[in-house]
Amino acid sequence: MTREQQVAYWKHNLLYVVAVLAAWLAVSCGAAVLLADSLDAVRMGGFPLGFWFAEQGAIVAFVVLVAAYVKLMNALDHRHGVFEDD
């Protein structure tokens, strides 16, 4: 990659990192802890919603976030022609 391409690549990576971390914060600190009380008023099956987020929802969200990051970065690698082939 040329210098320019490296700079562009890294910028995009940072963008994705910030996006993933923002979502991560929203789920873990936000939904599951700080906003939990208000969310608890809503019921989801046998769960108060805030409780569900803390015990199950957050974990699901984390799996989705990592999967999203992997996909985004693979696409970025392809766009810059640096996707590592086998």
Next chain:
Amino acid sequence: MGAVAWTWVLVAASFALYLGVSVYARGRNASQYYVAERPVSPVAQGMATASDWISAASFMSMAGLMAFSGRDGSAYLMGWTGGYVLLAVLVAPYLRKYGKYTVPQFVGERYYSRRARVVALLCAIAISFTYVAAQMRGVGLVLARFLGISVQAGVLWGMAVVFLYAVMGGMRGITSTQVAQYLVLVVAFLVPAVLMSVALTGQPVPAVGFGSPLSEGGAASLGVPPGRMLLDVVNQLGAELGFRPYTSGWRPRVDVLMVTLTLMAGTAGLPHILVRFFTVPKIRDARATVGWALLFIAVLYTTAPALAAFTRVTFLHAVQGTSYAEAPQWFREWEATGLVAWTDRNGDGRMQLSGREDANEVAVDQDILVLAAPEIARLPAWVVGLVAAAALAAALSTAAGLLLVIASAISHDLAKSIFTPNLLARNEIRLARLSMGAAVVAAGYVAAHPPGLIAETVALAFGFAASSFFPALVAGIFWKRANREGAIAGMLAGLGFTAACITWFKLLRPDLDSQAHWWLGISPEGIGALGMALNFAVTIAVSLLTAPPPPEVQEMVASLRYPGSGRRPAGPAARG
């Protein structure tokens, strides 16, 4: 066959399985001796990471903690899964191509400094030692129950077992054995959870049963009217006895947040997990491995709170009001280990549970709950044995692996590579064995007088990792300006602050370990997050006030960031 007999059969069977798999795997590799070892797929690598990750803390202690603390336990659930997001985006992809390195060696390279490497080694030893002590407790618990001895005696025997296992190489590092172990752990955890879920709610998937209404049979077994939600019944049965509602917590929000952050940051800073990512050749495989690991871990972590709730409600029903003379068999057997106790406060000969300290007659060490759950739920003896065998395997393998980390840090890194380079090979080995022995004994002592539950003790290790390695690595990768003075000062400040808090509340003044005395209202389990912030602040400030890193180092940092170009550059020789 009784539970004890089944336990020994299954322990022997599982170890035979691991041995068999490792012999088979080695045999296959031997034929490829002159060819590079076939690269491991991210799926397999992820499963191996998951099996490494699931130690006595996740397997035994976490569900037990949740059964008693309810919602506050979610800090552990989120902390130990959310950390994988941090690992995936901030750390793991950038470590590849460093081959046989350890995290302290990487720190020494990135910060072009032998001193940084020494500081990193001390951090790694602090983290690993605390972690080992927690595992020793787990080993001690299992042995105590199944040998019918006190927990202190169990820890003593455990020391010998762990030491032997570690010296034999602990069968670590072979992906196939770790895949086998993961499968054993998950099956052992799921079997009681599924059976209890079906018995109580008719739902086979425990995570679903968690949020379901009780079945007819389930309601009848608990002596409550049918048709109500499981969690409502858990709340209600607890409330009748004066416990706080299960679905709300007691810890201040600030502290729950801090504990969660500490555990998450620590996850991305654990040397024995990070070391796995040094040998992944492709950056995209490193990311994918983290994803797979998280998925496999999530299988257990979404089941754990369900198991906790099932166990709690079954335990409450089985114990409350039962006359001591007619106490269930499992109660008596656990009493012999000293981990369950009954004091007849109201003189009626019946066991009374209460949320109020002064009225509660039954004391239970929460760490035993997962082991005891199959017995409490009256599941077949082989289930009891399966859970025990898996718990033992989880604790032993983690303990052995960490002891090897400590031993090699002392004998190879500190002694041979840095302070006494003329150390003879056989003396290096002797030093390694000696360090392992000393560490086992010290860890055993801590395990016999634990600072808290296994999960809480492990949380302390995470506090050390969060306040020392996590900032050093993240700053090292994302900020070229981070220099050795900043990193050293940062690690010392972060670790020092965290260690001071933990030593104060856990070692020197445990009588003060309560919310009223905590620093800034944050528990020792959560103080690592503050230590992390301190580390970042100090690293940034000191780096800006001192000379920038040499251009070769800045180039090295740049090269970490891009795929394909990650050929390990000839780094500058470590300069003091």
